[in-house]
Amino acid sequence: MIYLEIFLAFFIPGIVGYGGGPASIPLVEYEVVHRYEWMSVEQFSEVLALGNALPGPIATKMAGYIGFEVAGVIGSVVAVVATVAPSLILMIVLLGILYKFKESPKVKRMTGLIRPTIAILLGVLAFRFLQLSFVETSPWHTVFLIVVGYLFLEKWKVHPSLVILGGVCYGAIFLS
Secondary structure (H helix, E strand, C coil), X not given: CHHHHHHHHHHHHHHHCCCCHHHHHXXXXXXXXXXXXXXXXXXXXXXXXXXXXXCCCHHHHHHHHHHXXXXXXXXXXXXXXXXHHHHHXXXXXXXXXXHHCCCCHXXXXXXXXXXXXXXXXXXXXXXXXXXXXXXHCCHHHHHHXXXXXXXXXXXXXXXXXXXXXXXXXXXXXXXX
């Protein structure tokens, strides 16, 4: 019965929590603290702080931790699956619909419009990061990292994860 409760405690916020992990946090808090009383408000706030401190999606980190606290490893797995399941189900259904109508001119137009939109959004995000790096660090560090990163990626074909790791190390040594 506890596994069903864990599943429902994380599946329902995943369905009705439009906006991703941060939007579903109050819903998870209601389920965990008020409905099932697995944690106090203080304990939940500590889990939230821990989830914010670690990299990755906050909803899955919190689900894994709370599920583990309530019912061990199996509880953790159930909570994470319940958190991911709504998005996974919706994605499978939508991709099935898109695949069914892939030859439709409207679908082709829609997917054709999505790519440049995503490119523009990523460009705006990169520009904001660039502005922030000029303000937070010196322009010399920013220009140096851009040039070195470009050379490693394009000229020497180094794997992007290694370039990112090198940038993190550079920041830890020279920007801390």
